[in-house]
Amino acid sequence: MLAEIITIGDEILIGQIVDTNSAWMAKELNAIGIKVKQITSVSDDADHIIEALEQAQKRARIILITGGLGPTKDDITKLTLAKYFNMGMRRDEGVLEDVEAIFKRNNRPMIDLNIRQADVPDGCIVLRNKNGTAPGMWFEQGPNIIVSMPGVPFEMMYLMGEEVLPKLTRSFALPFIYHKTILTANLGESFLAQEIADIEDSLPPSIKLAYLPKLGQVRLRLSTSGPDEQKLKDDVEVYVRQIVDKLKPYIVAEEDIALEEAILNIMKEKRLTLSTAESCTGGYIAHLITKHPGCSAVFAGGAVTYSYELKESVLGVQADTLNTYGAVSEQTVREMAEGAIKHFDTDYSVAVSGIAGPDGGTEDKPVGTVWIAVANREKVVSKVFNFGSKRIQNIERSASSALSMVLNLLKEDVN
Amino acid sequence: MLAEIITIGDEILIGQIVDTNSAWMAKELNAIGIKVKQITSVSDDADHIIEALEQAQKRARIILITGGLGPTKDDITKLTLAKYFNMGMRRDEGVLEDVEAIFKRNNRPMIDLNIRQADVPDGCIVLRNKNGTAPGMWFEQGPNIIVSMPGVPFEMMYLMGEEVLPKLTRSFALPFIYHKTILTANLGESFLAQEIADIEDSLPPSIKLAYLPKLGQVRLRLSTSGPDEQKLKDDVEVYVRQIVDKLKPYIVAEEDIALEEAILNIMKEKRLTLSTAESCTGGYIAHLITKHPGCSAVFAGGAVTYSYELKESVLGVQADTLNTYGAVSEQTVREMAEGAIKHFDTDYSVAVSGIAGPDGGTEDKPVGTVWIAVANREKVVSKVFNFGSKRIQNIERSASSALSMVLNLLKEDVN
Numbered sequence: 135m136l137a138e139i140i141t142i143g144d145e146i147l148i149g150q151i152v153d154t155n156s157a158w159m160a161k162e163l164n165a166i167g168i169k170v171k172q173i174t175s176v177s178d179d180a181d182h183i184i185e186a187l188e189q190a191q192k193r194a195r196i197i198l199i200t201g202g203l204g205p206t207k208d209d210i211t212k213l214t215l216a217k218y219f220n221m222g223m224r225r226d227e228g229v230l231e232d233v234e235a236i237f238k239r240n241n242r243p244m245i246d247l248n249i250r251q252a253d254v255p256d257g258c259i260v261l262r263n264k265n266g267t268a269p270g271m272w273f274e275q276g277p278n279i280i281v282s283m284p285g286v287p288f289e290m291m292y293l294m295g296e297e298v299l300p301k302l303t304r305s306f307a308l309p310f311i312y313h314k315t316i317l318t319a320n321l322g323e324s325f326l327a328q329e330i331a332d333i334e335d336s337l338p339p340s341i342k343l344a345y346l347p348k349l350g351q352v353r354l355r356l357s358t359s360g361p362d363e364q365k366l367k368d369d370v371e372v373y374v375r376q377i378v379d380k381l382k383p384y385i386v387a388e389e390d391i392a393l394e395e396a397i398l399n400i401m402k403e404k405r406l407t408l409s410t411a412e413s414c415t416g417g418y419i420a421h422l423i424t425k426h427p428g429c430s431a432v433f434a435g436g437a438v439t440y441s442y443e444l445k446e447s448v449l450g451v452q453a454d455t456l457n458t459y460g461a462v463s464e465q466t467v468r469e470m471a472e473g474a475i476k477h478f479d480t481d482y483s484v485a486v487s488g489i490a491g492p493d494g495g496t497e498d499k500p501v502g503t504v505w506i507a508v509a510n511r512e513k514v515v516s517k518v519f520n521f522g523s524k525r526i527q528n529i530e531r532s533a534s535s536a537l538s539m540v541l542n543l544l545k546e547d548v549n
Numbered sequence: 550m551l552a553e554i555i556t557i558g559d560e561i562l563i564g565q566i567v568d569t570n571s572a573w574m575a576k577e578l579n580a581i582g583i584k585v586k587q588i589t590s591v592s593d594d595a596d597h598i599i600e601a602l603e604q605a606q607k608r609a610r611i612i613l614i615t616g617g618l619g620p621t622k623d624d625i626t627k628l629t630l631a632k633y634f635n636m637g638m639r640r641d642e643g644v645l646e647d648v649e650a651i652f653k654r655n656n657r658p659m660i661d662l663n664i665r666q667a668d669v670p671d672g673c674i675v676l677r678n679k680n681g682t683a684p685g686m687w688f689e690q691g692p693n694i695i696v697s698m699p700g701v702p703f704e705m706m707y708l709m710g711e712e713v714l715p716k717l718t719r720s721f722a723l724p725f726i727y728h729k730t731i732l733t734a735n736l737g738e739s740f741l742a743q744e745i746a747d748i749e750d751s752l753p754p755s756i757k758l759a760y761l762p763k764l765g766q767v768r769l770r771l772s773t774s775g776p777d778e779q780k781l782k783d784d785v786e787v788y789v790r791q792i793v794d795k796l797k798p799y800i801v802a803e804e805d806i807a808l809e810e811a812i813l814n815i816m817k818e819k820r821l822t823l824s825t826a827e828s829c830t831g832g833y834i835a836h837l838i839t840k841h842p843g844c845s846a847v848f849a850g851g852a853v854t855y856s857y858e859l860k861e862s863v864l865g866v867q868a869d870t871l872n873t874y875g876a877v878s879e880q881t882v883r884e885m886a887e888g889a890i891k892h893f894d895t896d897y898s899v900a901v902s903g904i905a906g907p908d909g910g911t912e913d914k915p916v917g918t919v920w921i922a923v924a925n926r927e928k929v930v931s932k933v934f935n936f937g938s939k940r941i942q943n944i945e946r947s948a949s950s951a952l953s954m955v956l957n958l959l960k961e962d963v964n
Contacts, residue, residue: 144757144759144772145759145761145770146571146572146575146588147575147584147585147586147587147588148575148576148579148585148728148772149571149572149573149574149575149576149577149578149579149585150572150576150728150730150761150768150770150805151572151761151763152567152568152569152571152572153567153568153571153572153588154567156561156564156567156568156590157561157564157565157566157567157568158564159564160561160562160563160564161563161564161565162564163564164563164564169562169563170562170563170564171562171592171597172562172589172590172591172597172601173561173562173568173589173590174587174588174589174590175571175587175588175589176587177586178759182586182587186587189604204738204760204762205738205739205742206738206739206742206759206760207742207749207758208757208758208759208760209760242737242740245739245740245743247739247742247743248739286762286763287942288939288942291939313563313565315565322657323619323620323621324620324621324660324662324663325657325660327620327621327622327662328660328662334622342559342623343622343623344559344560344593344621344623345619345621345623345624346560346565346566347619347701348566348701353565355560355565357559357563390565410832410853412832414839415839416835416836416838416839416840416844416848417825417827417832417833417834417835417836417839417851417853418832418836418839419832420831420832420835420836420853421831421832421833421835421836421944423831424829424830424831424832424833424853424855424905424944425831425940425941425944427906427907427908427940429831429855430855430856433831433855434855434856434858434859435852435853435854435855435856435859435863436832436852436853437850437851437852437853437863438825438832438835438839438850438851438852438853439850440839440844440845440848440849440850441845441849441850443849443894444849444850444893447892448850448852448863448892448893477862477863478859478863479858490839491842492842493842522703524703524706525840525842526840527702527703529839529840
């Protein structure tokens with residue numbers, strides 16, 4: 135069964151926002167056995183919305199639309215769909231109750247624009263939205279299903295979870311789609327491919343292998359689909375075992391998790407604790423770690439020390455070290471890592487100090503210079519990198535390299 | 550002049566990655582006067598790629614394609630384009646040099662898969678890529694321009710910046726596209742719309758107004774285009790002044806910046822300093838602040854204190870307070886904010902302690918309970934929220950509310 139996603143909004147097409155809805159929706163659709171054929175982003179323009187909808191219906195039976203359901207004039211999806219499906223409008227009492235409840239809860243008066251959120255095309259099935267004023271709308275046209283949802287991520291997620299996914303599951307006899315991901319680090323995709331060329335050549339046509347490189351890591355993904363879930367898993371597992379065997383030194387995890395999750399899993403099992411001491415990454419490493427539920431069993435906390443003073447007072451870096459070698463130096467970053475172990479009383483720590491850019495470089499230390507140290511209670515390992523002058527890239531690559539170094543030290547110790 | 554973006558990759562359609570390239574490209578295209586009509590994501594499938602390319606060419610003259618240029622078997626864009634344009638392949642010596650240079654720099658041997666990265670369709674113009682092994686490829690078909698680039702963001706960004714955007718600028722006489730954004734906080738979009746209904750009605754058809762709500766903030770965007778840049782700006786400015794006048798109490802900034810940037814701008818001007826004390830947001834607020842160049846003039850640093858021990862040792866929260874009221878309490882979060890002011894010696898601080906979920910709630914304090922305090926050297930303001938059990942949402946909404954509270958305290962003080 136194929137679906138398409140259409141996201142509506144000028145803000146997407148001028149690059150003012152990144153469309154994160156589609157990836158989330160695609161993952162959820164895959165989980166119930168529906169493949170996404172295409173994702174299309176169009177502007178708040180009636181003709182263009184209709185063109186996209188018509189073309190999508192030629193390729194797929196399920197069309198999920200997000201965006202353009204707000205109360206203001208630039209939002210035209212609802213009226214465009216009513217026109218496209220040749221429907222009149224009616225006021226839905228249930229939706230009106232939901233809208234009233236939201237305004238009551240927030241202690242705000244309701245105005246006409248809000249009341250009109252309860253008007254819906256008279257031939258659609260209303261999907262009530264407890265998280266916002268715009269309801270979801272479910273249309274059927276011949277064998278096809280078209281669903282319109284708000285573009286606000288947590289409203290869309292609520293409607294998908296509570297209404298759309300359960301209704302789709304009931305509407306079709308769906309197969310299983312199975313993706314198995316192997317996370318590797320420290321070897322480029324072409325070398326990985328060369329290592330497992332024989333295994334790749336022996337894959338049956340029903341199993342597809344993809345390579346996803348990102349920041350020093352490569353994800354290998356095996357994908358297949360069919361009616362028997364267990365058989366799919368068993369079939370794929372045969373090749374997973376061969377691949378893992380062949381790539382042993384580079385395997386981080388046999389699941390689609392982030393590097394920091396792999397670290398958390400190992401440390402949790404070994405009852406080890408971790409802290410962070412960040413300068414140029416500014417809390418990003420701590421954020422990556424604390425995004426994950428259950429991280430508190432491993433992660434005690436950390437410091438973001440931008441100023442010299444905090445490097446001294448919070449992490450115990452010597453004033454001498456800072457004055458002699460500067461904040462971006464091997465000496466400082468090692469003292470930061472040691473300070474984190476000592477002051478935060480953890481088994482491991484990771485410290486980063488660099489010049490994230492775009493300015494602030496010197497001849498000796500050009501923008502992009504980043505020192506990283508990882509430590510445990512016995513030793514400190516430090517390394518210098520240059521990640522270029524683009525600030526966000528620099529922060530992301532620093533964090534990724536820092537996490538790789540933690541994983542490597544951890545593997546050395548626990549193996 | 551219209552462009553379309555086609556992103557290629559199964560990883561997008563199964564939701565394994567979020568396509569961030571398109572938004573970046575769209576913004577850059579707008580900046581040189583090119584509008585994006587549609588963004589389309591398709592799988593690594595030759596027929597589908599060709600269908601998308603044919604349809605895009607009916608709507609737009611410039612088609613930018615990313616993805617599917619890696620060295621492994623799942624990457625088929627290059628051969629698909631060669632077939633579509635009816636071209637043979639040739640080895641490009643310049644690209645081969647670039648590939649060799651990359652392997653030499655990384656001290657890695659080259660294998661046949663890497664060498665083949667230098668093979669290109671024989672009728673395309675090669676755009677050399679200093680950041681990766683896949684070159685960009687520029688095709689011309691009738692009046693249309695089709696460009697293929699790697700999907701790795703920093704490689705695509707390099708090629709866009711160095712090659713594609715300059716070449717597009719030289720190829721066409723492009724108009725100016727002008728977007729002006731006004732950032733507001735503390736009022737919902739329907740109320741904003743009601744307040745400025747008269748102004749909205751008086752807008753000429755050439756100026757489009759859009760409302761972009763997100764986490765308690767609403768961006769109002771006025772968009773227009775034409776040949777005379779100064780005239781566009783002057784025309785829009787008339788309405789900007791009226792809107793800002795009308796919405797004065799809710800205006801945060803007259804530019805498209807994030808809440809934390811508005812805070813940094815005000816604090817920098819007033820020579821004020823800021824620190825953070827985070828528990829459930831786990832470094833995310835510090836990360837939001839330190840993403841921005843020049844933040845070090847304002848931001849001294851902060852702590853991520855997950856454990857009781859670090860709340861005590863780093864921030865000076867009383868053990869008594871933690872034991873009597875718990876970590877997620879008004880008392881604790883106020884002591885965290887005060888501790889940050891004192892220990893990090895800053896003018897302002899913001900502290901967050903909550904239960905980010907999905908587990909860890911109690912009857913008194915359900916999952917999603919978040920206490921936030923903001924402080925300056927004279928006072929502390931604290932507030933409780935409930936942001937629900939979805940961890941990432943909870944972290945994002947906590948951060949956004951915390952930043953709003955900083956801005957409000959700041960505005961109270963500096964006005």
